[in-house]
Amino acid sequence: MRRILTVPAVRGLVERSRSFAEGWNAFWFTPADPTLTGVLRVLTGLMLLYTHAVWGLALDDFFGPTPWLSAEMVRDHQQFEFAYSFWWWVEPEWMWTAHGLSLAILALFTVGLWTRVTSVLALIVAISYANRVPMALFGLDQINVMLTLYLTIGDGGRAVSLDRWLARRRGKGPATPSARANLGRRLIQIHMCVIYFFAGVSKLQGPSWWDGEAMWLAFANLEYQSMDMTWLAWHPLLLNAMTHATVLWEVFFCALVWNRWWRPVMLGCGTAMHLGIGACLGMWTFGLIMLVGCASFLPDEVARSIVSAFSRRRAGRPARVAIPAAAVPASAAAKTGHRPMGAVVSVDYGRHRSPADAS
Secondary structure, rough: OOOOHHHHHHHHHHHHHHHHHHHHHHHHHOOEEHHHHHHHHHHHHHHHHHHHHHHHHHHHHHHOOOOOOOOHHHHHHHHHHHHHHHHOOOOHHHHHHHHHHHHHHHHHHHOOOOOOHHHHHHHHHHHHHHHHHHHHHHHHHHHHEEEEEEEEHOOOOOOOOOOHHHHOOHHHHHHHOOOHHHHHHHHHHHHHHHHHHHHHHHHHOOOHHHHOOOHHHHHOOOOOOOOOHHHHHHHHHHHHHHHHHHHHHHHHHHHHHOOOOOHHHHHHHHHHHHHHHHHHHOOOHHHHHHHHHHHHOOHHHHHHHHHHHHHHHHOOOOOOEEEEEHHHHHHHHHOOOOOOOOOOOEEOOOOOOOOHOOO
């Protein structure tokens, strides 16, 4: 009988399997600087605080004695789902107390105090509000919950938090690299790729995205129009280009964002797209929270530079921000001399720094 698998073939298969396993473990569990997850926790916490404070503008209408969505209606809607919410056990007279405690928990999560507990509680708060009023559940709330979940897994209070400040006051050193920080960041990155990919694929099911009219239909919708963009009616080619570019960006984001050369392009286009959605369609909160998710792809040195710059400004010292050398224009690199890939250039705002001062 002819041998199909030879000894070298088996060895090659074993080596490939071992290499794949090592790459898998390195991708998910390599200890990483927790500074970025700390920054993401602060930004997510601020959005959680804002969105849940807005609930308070009509709290009685949502959770009062005669809410817009009655308990019977919501439970009938969720009869085949497990949709937890602590609001089912809150009597109307305790409504404001529960809301105040929820905001306090979200504030503690934002500043990073007792974060291992408050992150779990913040997740419960966000889920509970969404599940009690499912008809008011939008993409913003879903991204809020997603980020809070992964930052809880990723120990988001390990850096840029009051927990870390208190630890340093007790004599402990700076935050060390953590496998949980890397895991939380990777989960956010993968989830963002999934969101954009399926958003792009779903758009391909609509004819307006094929014929290039989708962007015009959005701009011409008075319900969302916060800026008059009807002048684009006289520029159909621009509208078509914007429509097709949006679909292409969403579909290929999951592949190109991992490439170090394409990553700045993809993140730059995403920033322009979400800021444009906010400015033209009025959906600022959704656009900003999506940018928080995209920020998970930023290099660690950028996160450290942002925190360092903020700390220096608070201390009254000039802010110095480190940026990847790859982000420096070629013209600037020619003036300063050749720099190896991966090096970091320091920029001191307010005064010139020579390349020799780079850290």
